[in-house]
Amino acid sequence: MSVDRTIAPPQKPLVIADRLCKTFGGGRSLFGSAAPALKAVDNVSFEIFPGETLGLVGESGSGKSTTGRVLLQLEEPTSGDIIFKGQNLTGLSKSLLKPHRRDMQIIFQDPYSSLNPRMTVGEFVAEPLIVHGAVTNKSERNDRVAALFRKVGLDPSFMTRYPHEFSGGQRQRVCIARGIALDPAFIVADEPITALDVSIQAQIVNLFQDLQDELGLTYLFIAHDLSMIRYLCHRVAVMLRGRIVEIGPCEAIFENPQHPYTRALLSAIPVPDPKIERNRRPIAFDVNANPIPEAATLRTVGEGHLALLY
Ligand SMILES: Nc1ncnc2c1ncn2[C@@H]1O[C@H](COP(=O)(O)OP(=O)(O)OP(=O)(O)O)[C@@H](O)[C@H]1O
Ligand SMILES: [Mg+2]
DSSP: OOOOOOOOOOSSOSEEEEEEEEEEOOSBOTTSOBOOOEEEEEEEEEEEOTTOEEEEEESTTSSHHHHHHHHTTSSOOSEEEEEETTEEOTTOOHHHHHHHHTTEEEEOSOHHHHSOTTSOHHHHHHHHHHHTTOOOSHHHHHHHHHHHHHHTTOOGGGGGSOGGGSOHHHHHHHHHHHHHTTOOSEEEEESTTTTSOHHHHHHHHHHHHHHHHHHOOEEEEEOSOHHHHHHHOSEEEEEETTEEEEEEEHHHHHHSOOSHHHHHHHHTSOOSOHHHHHHOOOOOOOTTTSOOOTTOOEEEEETTEEEEOO
16 A cells, blocks of 8 residues: 655755753652663654655653653753754744744644644634634634635544544544644644554545645644555655664665564554465564664664664
């Protein structure tokens, strides 16, 4: 099901993560004992080009969501820089950050907990338009929301309904409508299909792709399902214990993985051929037995393909 998603990288990246670090804990508690610091994001650097989808994969707790949240300035990095459209966002005041906030959005895994059960879905989609003063009156607001509903494949007559009246896939469409309401350039999609029925997942992935083609959106797409990543993404970054252990074009990562953890992840993908599937032996990779040396750095192993080799 892989399609050709290769694009020629334009000159300037839309987003640059430059040596990002995010540490949790490590301070002194009330009784003076030091809690060990956790490096959730450890020296992470990458670029995302306009119109590109960078996939971010890795085991639970590897730092994927934290990377996304730090990129969007929903959490401050402990160190490192985020350059968006050529401007360094790190350390900007709230008021200087506000225009960038509308340009960068996040879509979460669980559409139901993102929605407000007491708001109609139309009000939920309209909220960012009102907050950012993008509409001046009710009829303009309703027109904009109706257009957004159509764009994500929902009938505008659903605007007056409440979240519980929708299926999981429809709720995620509502969240996507809100995410694109302010015409953002960049969207972090944090496992947006993981909570959905398998039969619905492909529809939502196709919606992401259609919106990208139509609106020129740039995505950081966080996912567990590597086959979806291969279908949707131009490049993939593999995270382990807060580090990027491999990054490169989809083709290179899937056909020529270099880091043993990437190989282990790929070997866990089921194959839709019962004969091959019966003999498939997932490769194990134990990071505790093979810790990543602090000083290890990404090395070029192919065109645009880097891996942490030690
Ligand atoms: N606010 C926080 N306070 C303390 N620790 C945190 C906080 N947020 C995340 N962490 C820790 O940072 C590490 C990375 O978490 P993160 O949620 O980024 O991982 P993830 O790769 O998104 O995992 P998952 O696949 O389960 O969503 C985890 O060990 C997590 O427990
Ligand atoms: Mg996460």
